[in-house]
Amino acid sequence: MVTITRPGRSVTAGRPAAAGHSKERGDRRLGYILVAPALILLAVVTAYPLVYNLWNSLHYDNLTFATSPKSFNGLHDYNVAINTDGWVSALERTLVFTVVTIVFDVVVALALALMLHRRFRGRGFLRAAVLIPWAVPTVVSAMLWKTMFDPRTGFVDYFLGAIHPAWSNLTWLNISVFRSWAAIFIADSWKNIPFVAIILLAGLQVIPNDVYEAAKIDGAGWWQSFRRITLPMLKPALSVALIFRTLQALLVFDVIFVMTSGGPGTSTETLAYLNFDEFINKTDFGVGGAMSIMLVILALIISAIYVRAFRPQTTR
Amino acid sequence: MRSFTARRAATLALALALAGTAAACSSSSSPKQQTASSKQTITFAISGLGSEGTYAEKQVAEFEKANPNITVKVDVDSSSSTTFLQQVGNAFIAGSSTPDLIESDVTYTAKWAAAGYISPVSCSQSAFNASIWATGTYQGKQYSCPWFLNVEGLWYRTDLVPTPPTTPQQVITDAQAAMKKDPSLKEGIAFEGDKYEGAITAFMMLDKAFGGSLNNLSNINTTQNVAALSYLHSLIYQYKIAPTDVVTYQEAQTGTDFASGYAAFSTNWPYVGSLPLAPSVKGHIGYIPFPAASGGQPGVALGGEVLSINAKTQHIAAVNALINFLTSPAQQTARALAVSDAPAVTAAYTPALLASSPVWKQVQTLAPLAAARPVSPNYLNVSNDLQELISAAYANSSTTAAKSAFSQYAGQVASDANASA
Numbered sequence: 066m067v068t069i070t071r072p073g074r075s076v077t078a079g080r081p082a083a084a085g086h087s088k089e090r091g092d093r094r095l096g097y098i099l100v101a102p103a104l105i106l107l108a109v110v111t112a113y114p115l116v117y118n119l120w121n122s123l124h125y126d127n128l129t130f131a132t133s134p135k136s137f138n139g140l141h142d143y144n145v146a147i148n149t150d151g152w153v154s155a156l157e158r159t160l161v162f163t164v165v166t167i168v169f170d171v172v173v174a175l176a177l178a179l180m181l182h183r184r185f186r187g188r189g190f191l192r193a194a195v196l197i198p199w200a201v202p203t204v205v206s207a208m209l210w211k212t213m214f215d216p217r218t219g220f221v222d223y224f225l226g227a228i229h230p231a232w233s234n235l236t237w238l239n240i241s242v243f244r245s246w247a248a249i250f251i252a253d254s255w256k257n258i259p260f261v262a263i264i265l266l267a268g269l270q271v272i273p274n275d276v277y278e279a280a281k282i283d284g285a286g287w288w289q290s291f292r293r294i295t296l297p298m299l300k301p302a303l304s305v306a307l308i309f310r311t312l313q314a315l316l317v318f319d320v321i322f323v324m325t326s327g328g329p330g331t332s333t334e335t336l337a338y339l340n341f342d343e344f345i346n347k348t349d350f351g352v353g354g355a356m357s358i359m360l361v362i363l364a365l366i367i368s369a370i371y372v373r374a375f376r377p378q379t380t381r
Numbered sequence: 382m383r384s385f386t387a388r389r390a391a392t393l394a395l396a397l398a399l400a401g402t403a404a405a406c407s408s409s410s411s412p413k414q415q416t417a418s419s420k421q422t423i424t425f426a427i428s429g430l431g432s433e434g435t436y437a438e439k440q441v442a443e444f445e446k447a448n449p450n451i452t453v454k455v456d457v458d459s460s461s462s463t464t465f466l467q468q469v470g471n472a473f474i475a476g477s478s479t480p481d482l483i484e485s486d487v488t489y490t491a492k493w494a495a496a497g498y499i500s501p502v503s504c505s506q507s508a509f510n511a512s513i514w515a516t517g518t519y520q521g522k523q524y525s526c527p528w529f530l531n532v533e534g535l536w537y538r539t540d541l542v543p544t545p546p547t548t549p550q551q552v553i554t555d556a557q558a559a560m561k562k563d564p565s566l567k568e569g570i571a572f573e574g575d576k577y578e579g580a581i582t583a584f585m586m587l588d589k590a591f592g593g594s595l596n597n598l599s600n601i602n603t604t605q606n607v608a609a610l611s612y613l614h615s616l617i618y619q620y621k622i623a624p625t626d627v628v629t630y631q632e633a634q635t636g637t638d639f640a641s642g643y644a645a646f647s648t649n650w651p652y653v654g655s656l657p658l659a660p661s662v663k664g665h666i667g668y669i670p671f672p673a674a675s676g677g678q679p680g681v682a683l684g685g686e687v688l689s690i691n692a693k694t695q696h697i698a699a700v701n702a703l704i705n706f707l708t709s710p711a712q713q714t715a716r717a718l719a720v721s722d723a724p725a726v727t728a729a730y731t732p733a734l735l736a737s738s739p740v741w742k743q744v745q746t747l748a749p750l751a752a753a754r755p756v757s758p759n760y761l762n763v764s765n766d767l768q769e770l771i772s773a774a775y776a777n778s779s780t781t782a783a784k785s786a787f788s789q790y791a792g793q794v795a796s797d798a799n800a801s802a
Binding site: 125127128129130131132133150215216217234236238239240241242325326327328329330331332342345346347348 | 463466467470474492495496497498567574575576577624625626628629758759761762764765768769770772773775776786793800801802
C-alpha cells in the first residue's frame with residue numbers, strides 16, 4: 066500500500082480504481098461547494114461591476130440625457146477622459162501622493178512594528194490601541210481631522226500656537242495648496258499606518274530568534290542584523306503591505322472629499338475624485354467608466370511591478 | 382445532441398430577447414394609473430433636515446387623516462443634497478416607480494426632466510412666487526411645484542450698525558467700525574467661502590448687487606462678475622474684515638458666528654433669525670438685501686425646495702392630492718411659523734405670518750427680485766466649475782485673483798453648460 070501525496074490530492078495505490086475516482090470526484094465536488102459562495106460573491110460584487118463598467122466605457126451612457134440611445138462609442142470615452150480638464154494633473158497628484166504616503170507610512174510603520182515587537186510592560190494594550198485609527202471609518206476620521214485643523218476650534222492650531230503665537234491661526238484647508246495637502250497627508254497616514262504596522266509586526270513574529278542569536282554570536286550589531294536579517298526576511302510581509310497600501314493610496318478619495326472637496330480650486334483633486342465627479346455630478350457613466358477602467362489598469366500595472374520585484378528568488 | 386442543445390439555447394435567447402423588448406416597450410409606455418379614490422400607498426422622498434423633516438412627517442399625517450384611502454410612506458433620505466441626488470437617482474436609474482413624489486433642490490429639476498425621470502406637474506402657476514416657479518420650467522413645460530423658497534440676504538447687528546449700509550463700500554466701513562467698537566467680534570463679515578454650492582449663492586447675491594449675472598453661461602467672464610468676486614476677495618485680503626477661515630465656512634458656520642455674536646454682518650438665509658441667539662445679539666438683528674453698487678440691484682439669491690413626480694408613478698392622482706395639500710396656503714403658513722420655511726405660495730403671507738417676524742415681510746418683498754441659478758440639465762457640471770472658480774480665487778491672495786479665475790474657468794463653464802447628447 067503506497068500513498069502518493071501531491072498538493073491538493075491524495076492517491077492511494079492498490080485501491081480499486083472506481084472507488085478512488087468516486088472519492089476524488091466527491092472531494093472535488095465538496096471543494097467546489099465550499100468555494101462557491103466566495104466565488105459567487107466575488108462575481109457579484111467585483112466581476113460584474115468591472116465588466117459592466119467596461120461595457121459602459123465603450124458606450125455613450127450619460128444619465129443627463131438618459132433618453133438618448135446607449136450607442137457603441139469605441140474608445141471615444143477614453144479619449145474624452147484623458148482630455149478632460151485636469152485629468153493629467155490629477156494623475157500627477159495621485160502618483161506623487163501615492164509615492165510620498167507609501168514611503169512615509171512604511172518607514173513609520175516599520176519603526177512602530179519594531180517597537181511593538183520588543184517585550185515591554187503593556188505591550189498587548191499598546192498593540193490593540195495602535196489599531197484604533199485603522200478601525201475608524203475613513204469618513205469619520207477625515208471629519209475628525211477636518212475639525213482638528215479648524216483654525217478656531219481645532220487642536221492643531223491651538224498646539225502650534227502654544228509653540229509660537231504666529232502659528233495660532235493658520236488656515237489649513239482650501240487656502241494653501243501645501244497646507245491642504247499636508248492636512249490630507251496627516252489624516253490619511255494617521256488612519257493607515259497602523260494597518261501597515263500590524264502586517265509588518267506579523268512578519269517580524271515569524272522570523273526565528275535563532276537567526277538573530279547566531280548573528281549576534283558572529284558579532285553582528287543591531288544595524289547589521291536589521292539590514293541582513295530583518296529586512297530580507299520581512300520581504301513577504303512588506304510586499305503585502307506595500308501592495309495593499311499602494312492601491313489604497315492610488316484610489317484615495319474619501320479623505321479628500323471630506324476635507325477639501327478637491328480644493329483650493331482643483332489642487333487636491335485626484336483620479337478617484339475626478340472619477341466620482343464624472344459619475345455622480347456629471348452622471349456620465351461612459352466617461353466615468355473609462356476613467357475607472359484606466360485606474361484599474363494603473364493599479365494592475367503597479368501590482369504587477371510589486372509582484373515581480375518581490376518574487377521569491379529560487380536557489381539553483 | 383449538440384445541435385439540439387444549441388438550437389434550444391438559440392430559441393431561449395430569442396425568447397429572452399423578445400421578452401426583454403416587450404418589457405422595454407411596456408416600460409416606455411405610460412404607467413397604469415390608480416384612481417384618487419382607490420386605496421393605495423405612495424412614497425414621498427424627503428431630505429432628512431432635522432425639524433424640517435419632522436414637520437414634513439407631521440404634515441403627511443394630517444394629509445392621511447384627511448384622505449383615509451391614501452397611505453404615505455415617507456422615505457427620509459440624506460440631508461446632504463449630493464447624497465440625496467444620488468439616492469433618488471439610483472431609484473430612477475433602476476426604473477423604479479417609487480418614490481412617487483420627490484422633494485428636491487431647485488437645481489435638479491431640469492436634469493431630471495431632460496433625463497425623462499420626472500413628469501410634468503399640474504399645479505397652478507398663478508398661486509406661486511414667479512422666481513421659484515421659473516426654476517421648474519424646462520423646455521416650456523413645468524416639471525416641479527415649488528414647496529418653499531429661500532432668499533439669501535445680508536444679516537447685520539443693529540446695535541453695532543445702527544443704519545443699514547446702502548453701498549458695498551459702506552458694508553466695509555461699517556464692519557471696520559463695528560470691529561473697533563466691539564473687540565469681542567472675530568470678524569466684520571462672515572460669508573460662505575467653502576468649496577460647495579453655498580459659495581455660489583453667496584456670490585450670486587453679490588453679483589446681483591454689482592449688476593452681474595450667471596444667466597449667460599456661454600460668457601461669464603464679464604466686468605460685473607469679476608467685480609463681485611473681487612469684492613468678496615478684498616474682504617479677506619485687502620480689508621481683512623473676513624478671516625481667511627471663510628474659505629472653510631458653509632452656511633452653518635456663518636449662521637452660528639452671527640448668532641453667537643462673533644460677526645457684525647453675515648450673508649445667510651432667513652432661518653438665521655430663528656436660531657438661538659446670544660444675549661448680545663437678541664433683539665439686535667436686521668436682514669436686508671446686499672446693498673447695490675452703481676449699476677447693480679439689491680443683492681439677493683434664490684434657493685428653495687420643489688416637489689417633482691416620478692414619471693413611472695402609478696398614483697398621479699394621489700400624488701397630486703398630496704402636492705395640493707402641501708402647497709395649500711394654510712399648510713404653507715403653518716410650516717413657515719413652525720420651521721421658518723418661507724412660503725412659495727403668495728397667499729400664504731398672511732397678516733398673522735407677517736406679524737410674527739419682520740423677516741417675512743422682507744422675504745415677501747425680496748423673493749421676486751432674487752437671482753436664481755441657471756436652469757439647465759447641465760447645472761451640476763456647471764456648479765462644479767463655478768465652485769472651482771470661486772475656490773481658486775479665494776486661495777490666491779493676488780488682487781487680480783478673481784480676474785484670473787474667471788479667465789481660467791469661463792471656457793470650461795461654457796463647454797459644460799452647452800454639452801448635449
